[in-house]
Amino acid sequence: MSFFELINKRESCRDFMDKKVDKELLVKCIDAARLSPSACNSQPWSFVVVNNEEKSLLVAKCTQTAGLNKFTNNVPAFIVICEEEAKLIGGVSQKYAQGDVGIATINICYAATELGLSTCIMGSVDREKLKEILGLTENKNIRLVLAVGYANNDKVRNKVRKPIDEIMTYIG
Numbered sequence: 377m378s379f380f381e382l383i384n385k386r387e388s389c390r391d392f393m394d395k396k397v398d399k400e401l402l403v404k405c406i407d408a409a410r411l412s413p414s415a416c417n418s419q420p421w422s423f424v425v426v427n428n429e430e431k432s433l434l435v436a437k438c439t440q441t442a443g444l445n446k447f448t449n450n451v452p453a454f455i456v457i458c459e460e461e462a463k464l465i466g467g468v469s470q471k472y473a474q475g476d477v478g479i480a481t482i483n484i485c486y487a488a489t490e491l492g493l494s495t496c497i498m499g500s501v502d503r504e505k506l507k508e509i510l511g512l513t514e515n516k517n518i519r520l521v522l523a524v525g526y527a528n529n530d531k532v533r534n535k536v537r538k539p540i541d542e543i544m545t546y547i548g
């Protein structure tokens with residue numbers, strides 16, 4: 377698969393197979409995040425990987441409290457993506473950390489796609505409840521939760537996106 381094929385193949389999956397994910401694949405996904413670029417190489421992230429039937433269901437419930445993400449009940453694995461303090465050269469602020477976490481997140485998504493897995497990035501999460509369930513400290517900054525598993529349907533949807541003219545200014 378070329379890189380552009382990979383970009384096209386990655387899409388949000390909301391219908392997962394009842395099939396477990398090997399730990400080794402999840403570790404590879406986290407390694408893809410680990411290799412991501414970040415401001416001053418500050419690497420302001422950490423990841424909690426949940427790959428356990430009982431615990432995964434508890435995480436699923438935390439993604440549903442706003443009435444969204446009903447599909448998560450049978451998601452086998454989740455990656456909870458946290459923002460950590462960025463130690464930046466010259467004491468610059470944290471303003472890059474959230475972007476860095478986003479970059480790491482998409483690297484995980486692409487790694488998962490390459491490994492035959494599917495993902496859904498979720499921002500709608502009851503963070504307080506999730507911290508309690510996972511035993512995370514109160515100051516943990518959960519940014520996103522990623523559903524990871526095998527898609528029931530591997531037919532890729534058409535991407536709904538703004539046309540390139542609307543988003544690109546080309547100065548030649």
Ligand SMILES: Cc1cc2nc3c(=O)[nH]c(=O)nc-3n(C[C@H](O)[C@H](O)[C@H](O)COP(=O)(O)O)c2cc1C
Pocket residue numbers: 386387388389390444445496497498499500501520535
């Ligand atoms: C920061 C962020 C938060 C998101 N939160 C949710 C969510 O809570 N539930 C959901 O089903 N999809 C969520 N999505 C997925 C987007 O809806 C999806 O990426 C977008 O519609 C484009 O579709 P695609 O991922 O299939 O290409 C989120 C995506 C991002 C980047």
